[in-house]
Amino acid sequence: MRKSSTNRGFPLKTREPLTSAEMGKLWATYMGNSMELCVLRYYLKHVDDEDIKNILQKSYDLSEEFSNRCAEILKADNHPVPFGFSDQDVNVEAPRLFGDEFYLHYLKYVAKAGLSIYGIAVPLVTRPDMREFFTHVLNSTVNLMTEINGLLEAKSFLVRPPQIPVPTRPDYARKQSYLSGFIGPIRPLHALEIAHLHDNLENNATSRTVLVGFSQVAQTQEARDYFLRGGEIAGKHYKIFSEILSKEHLPSPPILNHLVTESTISPFSDKLMIFHKLDMFSMRIRSYANSMAVSPRHDLAATYGRLMLEVGKYAEDGARIMIDAGGLEQPPQAADREALVSH
Numbered sequence: 001m002r003k004s005s006t007n008r009g010f011p012l013k014t015r016e017p018l019t020s021a022e023m024g025k026l027w028a029t030y031m032g033n034s035m036e037l038c039v040l041r042y043y044l045k046h047v048d049d050e051d052i053k054n055i056l057q058k059s060y061d062l063s064e065e066f067s068n069r070c071a072e073i074l075k076a077d078n079h080p081v082p083f084g085f086s087d088q089d090v091n092v093e094a095p096r097l098f099g100d101e102f103y104l105h106y107l108k109y110v111a112k113a114g115l116s117i118y119g120i121a122v123p124l125v126t127r128p129d130m131r132e133f134f135t136h137v138l139n140s141t142v143n144l145m146t147e148i149n150g151l152l153e154a155k156s157f158l159v160r161p162p163q164i165p166v167p168t169r170p171d172y173a174r175k176q177s178y179l180s181g182f183i184g185p186i187r188p189l190h191a192l193e194i195a196h197l198h199d200n201l202e203n204n205a206t207s208r209t210v211l212v213g214f215s216q217v218a219q220t221q222e223a224r225d226y227f228l229r230g231g232e233i234a235g236k237h238y239k240i241f242s243e244i245l246s247k248e249h250l251p252s253p254p255i256l257n258h259l260v261t262e263s264t265i266s267p268f269s270d271k272l273m274i275f276h277k278l279d280m281f282s283m284r285i286r287s288y289a290n291s292m293a294v295s296p297r298h299d300l301a302a303t304y305g306r307l308m309l310e311v312g313k314y315a316e317d318g319a320r321i322m323i324d325a326g327g328l329e330q331p332p333q334a335a336d337r338e339a340l341v342s343h
Helices: 020-045 048-076 100-124 129-152 190-219 219-247 270-293 298-324 337-342
Strands: none
Touching: 020 048, 020 100, 020 129, 020 270, 020 337, 048 100, 048 129, 100 129, 100 190, 100 270, 190 219, 190 270, 219 270, 270 298
């Protein structure tokens, strides 16, 4: 595997200590990319399509660059580097678990998660080197997403959000029924509501496929049950969002479960797979909250609120499993003043 350069001219030392925001975002960036290095290393071992292999390699190189850079910054500031994930968490010799097409949907799925982390980091970090680093990471991920969508389109795998009529003129909402969704006249979905429903359908379709694969190869019954439950949740949420669009005679992205092979030999540790879904379901909470914020129809807001609670409970249960197994790594924390006083 070729190595990508991590020396992009960013200064390694400044006088200012890292803020809590910088520490937290460096931790999250390192953990996510440490995990992705294991996943992508396995995918690269089992891919036939040269175009898809090239974008997998580019994704791998970026994850390697980002994680290495995070480690450099933390070490230069005398911070411990997170444990993350290692060769012990991946078996690249395990049989193929997913088809080539799935890799593109997966890359889009995790790139969205990266954009969420990095996009929020940019306005929060204050040190010049941190601003430059996260701006670079964000721009690199945006460029990667553009390439992923381009390749999805070239391979005829891209599903565009639904088309709606072009407005004849701008207009104002004139009745309180604009907000209703349970009783009385209910207005059609507007463009932002449709966009977020499509995005959530796409995410749930990909997530469910990951969970189908993980449930087949999980090494413990507890992990298998967790993934099966996650698959049921993702499938239920997909059905709910799909039915909302269907009522408006709008299409939904397809399910992708057929892209999972029949392998039952795990390429990943249970620790990595549970962390993966814990991480992605945590991102789902943010996605649903963003969707609620642009969906003034009461029925949509209520649906997102209800589904967020279910996702939150699932993520919490995953955290409990990892804590019991001694595998949940925690971000840097504020000082425990009560413990210090009672020491």
